[in-house]
Amino acid sequence: MSERASVPKDEEQADSESTVSDVATGAESVVAGLENAGVEHLFGVQGGAIMPVYDALYEHEEMEHITMAHEQGAAHAADAYGIVTGKPGVCLATSGPGATNLITGLADANMDSDPVIALTGQVPTDFVGNDAFQETDTIGVTQPVTKYNKFAEGPDTVGDSIGEAWALANEGRQGPTLVDLPKDVTQGETNISPGGPKTPDTYNPPTDADEVIVQEAADALAHAQRPAILAGGGVIKGEACEELRAFAREYEIPVVTTMPGTGAFPETDELSLGIAGMHGTGYGNLAISNCDVLLGIGTRFDDRLTGGIDTFAPDADIIHVDIDPAEISKNVEADYPLIGDAAVVIEQLDEALTQAPPADEWREQCQTWKEEYPLDYEMPEDEPLKPQYVVEKYDEVTDDDCIVAAGVGQHQMWAWQYWTWTEPRTWVTSHGLGTMGYAVPAAIGAKVAAPDQEVVAFDGDGSFLMTAQGLSVAVREGLNITIVVLNNEAVGMVRQWQDGFYEGRRMASEYPWIPEFDKLAEAFGAQGLRLEDPDEVEDTIQQAREYEGPTVIDAIIDPTENVYPMVPSGGDNARFALNEDHLEQL
Amino acid sequence: MTQGELPGPGPDERLLPKGRRNKQGIRIDPEAEAEHQPERALLSALVKHEPGVLAEVSGLFSRRQFNIESLTVGATIDEDFARMTIVIEEPRPGIDQAKKQLEKLIPVISVRELDRDAVQRELVIVKVNGTEPDKVNAITDMYNGETLDAGPRTITVQLTGDHEKIDNALDAYRQFGIREIARTGYSALARGEAATAKVSEPNQAPTDAQTATEEAADD
Numbered sequence: 001m002s003e004r005a006s007v008p009k010d011e012e013q014a015d016s017e018s019t020v021s022d023v024a025t026g027a028e029s030v031v032a033g034l035e036n037a038g039v040e041h042l043f044g045v046q047g048g049a050i051m052p053v054y055d056a057l058y059e060h061e062e063m064e065h066i067t068m069a070h071e072q073g074a075a076h077a078a079d080a081y082g083i084v085t086g087k088p089g090v091c092l093a094t095s096g097p098g099a100t101n102l103i104t105g106l107a108d109a110n111m112d113s114d115p116v117i118a119l120t121g122q123v124p125t126d127f128v129g130n131d132a133f134q135e136t137d138t139i140g141v142t143q144p145v146t147k148y149n150k151f152a153e154g155p156d157t158v159g160d161s162i163g164e165a166w167a168l169a170n171e172g173r174q175g176p177t178l179v180d181l182p183k184d185v186t187q188g189e190t191n192i193s194p195g196g197p198k199t200p201d202t203y204n205p206p207t208d209a210d211e212v213i214v215q216e217a218a219d220a221l222a223h224a225q226r227p228a229i230l231a232g233g234g235v236i237k238g239e240a241c242e243e244l245r246a247f248a249r250e251y252e253i254p255v256v257t258t259m260p261g262t263g264a265f266p267e268t269d270e271l272s273l274g275i276a277g278m279h280g281t282g283y284g285n286l287a288i289s290n291c292d293v294l295l296g297i298g299t300r301f302d303d304r305l306t307g308g309i310d311t312f313a314p315d316a317d318i319i320h321v322d323i324d325p326a327e328i329s330k331n332v333e334a335d336y337p338l339i340g341d342a343a344v345v346i347e348q349l350d351e352a353l354t355q356a357p358p359a360d361e362w363r364e365q366c367q368t369w370k371e372e373y374p375l376d377y378e379m380p381e382d383e384p385l386k387p388q389y390v391v392e393k394y395d396e397v398t399d400d401d402c403i404v405a406a407g408v409g410q411h412q413m414w415a416w417q418y419w420t421w422t423e424p425r426t427w428v429t430s431h432g433l434g435t436m437g438y439a440v441p442a443a444i445g446a447k448v449a450a451p452d453q454e455v456v457a458f459d460g461d462g463s464f465l466m467t468a469q470g471l472s473v474a475v476r477e478g479l480n481i482t483i484v485v486l487n488n489e490a491v492g493m494v495r496q497w498q499d500g501f502y503e504g505r506r507m508a509s510e511y512p513w514i515p516e517f518d519k520l521a522e523a524f525g526a527q528g529l530r531l532e533d534p535d536e537v538e539d540t541i542q543q544a545r546e547y548e549g550p551t552v553i554d555a556i557i558d559p560t561e562n563v564y565p566m567v568p569s570g571g572d573n574a575r576f577a578l579n580e581d582h583l584e585q586l
Numbered sequence: 587m588t589q590g591e592l593p594g595p596g597p598d599e600r601l602l603p604k605g606r607r608n609k610q611g612i613r614i615d616p617e618a619e620a621e622h623q624p625e626r627a628l629l630s631a632l633v634k635h636e637p638g639v640l641a642e643v644s645g646l647f648s649r650r651q652f653n654i655e656s657l658t659v660g661a662t663i664d665e666d667f668a669r670m671t672i673v674i675e676e677p678r679p680g681i682d683q684a685k686k687q688l689e690k691l692i693p694v695i696s697v698r699e700l701d702r703d704a705v706q707r708e709l710v711i712v713k714v715n716g717t718e719p720d721k722v723n724a725i726t727d728m729y730n731g732e733t734l735d736a737g738p739r740t741i742t743v744q745l746t747g748d749h750e751k752i753d754n755a756l757d758a759y760r761q762f763g764i765r766e767i768a769r770t771g772y773s774a775l776a777r778g779e780a781a782t783a784k785v786s787e788p789n790q791a792p793t794d795a796q797t798a799t800e801e802a803a804d805d
Contacts, residue, residue: 107636141643144649148692168692202695266673282594289603301611314605314613326686329679332611365601562590575597582597 005527023193024534027056027059027186030119030179033162034063037197039090039450043068043077045101048134049121050283052093052186066448066477068441070470071098075105076438076467077445079114079176080428081561084403084449086239088115088177095121096134099180100141104435107145109176111432112260113237114167116176118142119162120150124184138180139243146176152185156170159194167197172205172238192235205323209338216354217295217319217336224293224317226362227253230276233260233431234298234322236424238342241265244297247346249355254366255283259416260297260431266422268459273366274375277305278567279413282373282576285567287366288313289574291358295349296320298342301331302432303570311572321345327530372567373418373578384558385534387411387486391418393537394456397443397545402454403428403446407439407463410492411485413563416459437466440483444470447479457483464493471524482544485517488559496562500583521552531555608681622677626655628700628774629685632783634667634693635661642691643670652676652684656708656771667695669782671706671774695759696784698776706774709746712756715763716741729755740765 013462023029030053030415034042042065046054057065068074071093079090092100099120120131123132139151141404147167152158158181165177174314221227235244241264248255248271255265266271274281276288288294295315306312312332320327320334321342328337338345377388391414395402400422406412406429421427428446432440443457456576464485474481530552531540543553565576566585576584608614610622633639640659647654655673662669674684679700689697700706714722716739726733726743729751735742745755749772758765776782 064680080708139638140641141646143638159606182716200692247657282592290601307610309609310607311603313603314607315603324690326683326690328686329685332607333613333679373592376592378591572602572682574600578594578596579591585597 003485004314004368006202007381012400023159023188023190025052025056026152026158026188026190027052029155029159029190029192029194030162030181030186031056031060031063033159033166033194033197035060035092036159036163036194037088037166037514039063039166041066041081042090042307043074043081043445045071045074045094045098046224047098047121049095049123050098050119050181050182051121053119053121053181055144056186064448066223066444066473068444069472070467071101071443072097072104072437073467073470074104074446075116076108076116076441077268079105079109080110080118080442080445081449082115084111084177084349084425084446086115086237086425088117088166088174088447089449090117090119090229092119092300094123094134094183095123095138096136098134099138099490100134103142103145104433106142106176106178108430108433108435108438110147111183111206112143112430112575113174113233114176115174116168117162117169118176118178120178120180121186122180122182125182128182138178139227140276142178142509145176146178147173148446149178149180149392151180152182155185155188155190155191158185163194163197166197167199170197170205171199172203173234193353205341206325206339207341207344209321209340209348211337211348212349213338214345215352217338218349218354220293220319220336221251221253221295221349221357221380222266222353222355224291225359226290226292227357227359228273228287228291228294229255230288230296230299231261231264232258232299233254233299235261236298238298238323240297240342243343243346251353252359252363253295253357254282254287254363255392256288257421257567258305259429261299262427263415263421263424267420268422270367273370273445275416276573278307278569279417279563279565280567280573281375282565283366283369285573285576286369286373289572293314293319293320295321297346298323300569303331305572307567307573308570311574321389328412345348354422364447370460373520376441376505379411379534381531382534384531385537385558386415386553387555387561388418388558389534390486390531390537390555391415392402394501395419397538397541398454398456401426402456405429405439405446405457407457407466408434408436409457409460409463410488410496410561410563411458411460411463413493414486416532417563436463439463440467440470444477446472447476447481448514455481457481459483459485459518460492461485461487461489461511464517465514468520471521471526471550471552475525478549480547480549482553484553486555486557487514487517488557489514490559493563499562500580501568517552517554521554529553596738599683606709608678612679622679623697624653624675624677625681625769626673626675628674628704628706628772629674629688629697630776630782631670631672631688631697631698632662632695633659633668633670634695635666636693639668639693642693643672643688646687646691647672647674647684650684652680656769658771658773660773671772673772680717698782698784700776700782701779704774705777706748706772707746708749708772711742711753711757711768711772713740713742713765713767714759715739715765718762722759725755727760729758732746733756759774
C-alpha cells in the first residue's frame with residue numbers, strides 16, 4: 001500500500017485547540033464525527049465516490065472496518081450491531097449501486113426501529129443532476145426508508161452532519177439515518193473540527209406521559225379482571241425490561257411479547273404467555289383476544305400481530321405506551337394514550353396503581369390455555385429430521401445470552417417458537433420488512449458487536465442462498481458463528497401458503513436442485529457439516545461450537561413440516577389453526 | 587397426513603371474545619356502526635427552509651395515502667423557515683394521523699390544524715376569451731378581481747378568495763369560454779392573536795418596534 005496522499009495539514013490546523021483529532025479535509029471531519037460518537041466498528045464496501053472517506057480511515061486503526069461482500073450485507077450487519085449494542089451500527093457504501101444496494105437494509109431497519117447510520121459516497125456536487133457515472137439520487141430514494149437523511153453541504157459542516165445523523169439514529173424512536181457525501185465535500189479542505197453528536201434543538205422526544213391519563217389508565221388496570229401486557233420491541237429499545245419485569249411480577253399481570261419484543265420478559269416465568277401473532281402461541285393469542293385491559297408497550301400493533309383488526313382484543317380497553325405519538329391510534333384505537341419513554345411510563349404507572357387487578361381466575365384460565373396448547377411436535381424414531389428438534393437441542397447446550405439470528409420464513413418461525421427466550425437483545429431477525437437473506441450478515445454484525453457471546457444463525461435454504469456470499473467475510477474475520485440451514489429444498493413458507501390457500505399449486509416455491517451447503521461452506525473456507533440423522537444432532541452441534549471459525553450445518557429436515565399455530569392473514573387471532581384441517585375450516 | 591400438527595381444542599371450541607372493532611381499530615357496537623365521513627381540514631406546518639423538505643412532505647402524503655386537496659409553501663419572516671399550508675380531506679382518524687406523521691419529520695418544526703375561521707385565501711389566474719370585454723370586466727369587478735392582461739383575443743384576470751368565491755367566479759366566466767386557469771391552493775393564518783405555529787418563530791416579532799421594522803423590510 002502506498003503512503004497516504006491527501007491534502008497536507010496547514011499550520012493553523014496544527015495549532016487548533018480542538019479536543020478531537022485535527023482535520024484537514026471533509027473526509028477527516030467525517031471520521032472525526034464518527035470518532036466523537038464513539039464508533040468502534042464499520043461495515044462497508046469500497047468504491048469510487050466513498051474513497052476519500054476510506055482514505056481518511058486509513059490512519060484510524062482504533063476503528064475497525066469489516067469489508068462486506070455486498071452492501072446489503074453491510075446494512076444488515078450494521079442493523080444487527082445496532083440491535084445487540086443498542087447504539088447505531090455504521091455502514092458505508094459508494095454512490096449509485098453501492099447506495100441502492102443498502103436500501104433493503106435501511107428499509108429493514110426503518111420498519112424495526114433499529115439504530116443504523118449509513119454513509120454513502122456521491123458524485124461531486126457540480127455533477128449532481130447530470131446523470132454522472134454511478135450517480136443516483138440517494139437522498140430521494142432513501143427518504144421513504146430512513147428516519148432522516150442529509151445531503152452534506154460542505155467540508156466545514158460535514159462532521160457535524162455525521163454527529164447529528166448518529167444522534168438522530170440513536171435518540172427518541174431509533175431508526176436508520178443517512179448522510180450522502182459528495183466527493184468534493186469529502187475531498188475539500190477544512191480546518192474546522194466537528195463537535196459531538198447532537199440532535200437538532202427542535203427534536204425533543206417525549207419522556208413522561210400525561211399524569212392525568214396515567215392515573216386513568218392505572219385505574220382501569222386496577223379494576224381489570226382479565227389484564228394482559230403486550231411487550232413490544234420498544235421495551236427492549238427503551239431499555240425498560242427491568243421495569244417491565246418488576247411491574248408485571250408486582251401486579252401479577254400475564255405478559256405476551258411481540259416478535260421484536262421477544263426476550264423482554266423471560267419465557268421461563270409463570271406469567272409469560274410467550275408470543276402473539278400469526279405464528280404466536282395459542283395461549284398468547286387467546287389471552288390477547290379475551291383480555292379486558294391490554295397494556296401495550298412499545299408496539300405498533302402491526303397486522304402480523306393483530307390479525308384482522310375487527311377481532312383484535314375487541315373487549316379490551318387499550319393502554320398504549322409509545323415514544324412515537326404517530327403510533328397512537330394508528331392501527332388500533334388507544335383508550336389511554338401514554339406518550340413517553342417506556343421505562344419512565346412504567347414507573348409512572350407503578351406509582352399511580354393502587355392495587356393489583358383482581359385477576360386470579362384469569363391467571364388460572366391462562367395457565368389452562370398453556371396446558372391445552374403446548375408447542376409440540378411429533379418426533380419420529382429416526383429420519384426425517386424435525387427442525388424444531390434442532391432448535392431445541394441448540395438452545396439446550398447454549399447459555400441464556402446466546403444470540404440467535406434468523407432469516408425469514410419457516411425456519412425463522414421455528415427458531416422463534418422453539419427457543420426459550422429469557423434475555424433481551426438475543427433475538428436478531430427481520431421483523432417488519434421480512435427480509436430473506438438477513439441471517440448471515442446479521443450473524444456477522446452480532447458477533448462483531450458481542451465477541452464474547454455465542455452466536456448461532458438459523459437460516460432457510462432459500463434465505464441462505466440470498467446472502468451466502470457473506471461467508472467469505474465470516475471466514476476472513478475469523479468469526480466463531482454457526483449457521484444452521486434448516487433445509488427443506490423449498491421456499492417453505494410460500495409453499496405452506498400455496499398448500500393452504502392456493503389449492504397446492506406450488507408455483508416457484510420448490511427447488512429442483514440446490515447446492516450442497518456443507519461443501520459450499522468448505523469452498524468458502526468455513527467448516528461444513530451435513531446433518532440428516534436425528535441421533536447426530538447433538539454431536540454435530542458440538543462439532544460446530546468447538547470449531548474456531550464459522551460453521552455451516554446443512555440440516556436436511558422433513559420437507560413436509562409446516563408452521564403452526566397459524567392465524568391466516570387478516571384472520572381472528574383466537575381462531576388460530578393447529579393443523580391444515582383447521583385452516584380449511586376458517 | 588399434514589405435518590406440524592399441534593394438540594389442543596379447535597377454533598370452534600374456544601373462548602371467543604364478543605366485541606368487534608371497525609377498520610380504524612375503534613371498538614364498536616356492530617348493531618350501530620357509524621362510518622367516519624371524510625372532512626376537510628386545514629393544516630399549517632412550520633418547516634425548515636432547506637432543499638428536499640417539499641419532496642419529503644409530499645412524499646409522506648402520497649405514500650401513506652392521505653388525500654390532499656392543495657399544498658402551498660412559501661418563505662416566512664425568518665429565512666431559515668418556510669410555512670406550508672395543506673388542505674386535506676380524510677375521515678377524522680386520518681387527519682389526526684396525518685398531523686402526527688407530518689410532525690414526525692425531522693425538518694418539520696410544528697404542525698397545527700387551523701380553526702374553520704382561520705384567515706384563508708386562494709389566488710387564481712384565469713384566462714378567458716376576450717370577445718366580450720365589458721361583460722368580463724363586470725364580473726371581474728363584481729368579484730373584486732384585477733385584470734392582468736387584456737388583448738384582442740384573451741383577457742387574463744386575477745382573483746383571490748376562499749374556495750367558494752373562486753368557484754362561483756369561475757362559473758360566471760364560463761359563459762365566455764375559459765381557456766386556462768392556474769390556482770395556487772390555500773394559504774392561511776390563524777385568526778386574531780392566535781399563533782399559527784405552536785412554537786414561536788425564532789425571529790417572530792417580540793416587540794412592536796421590531797414588528798414595524800420587519801414589516802418595512804417585507805415591503
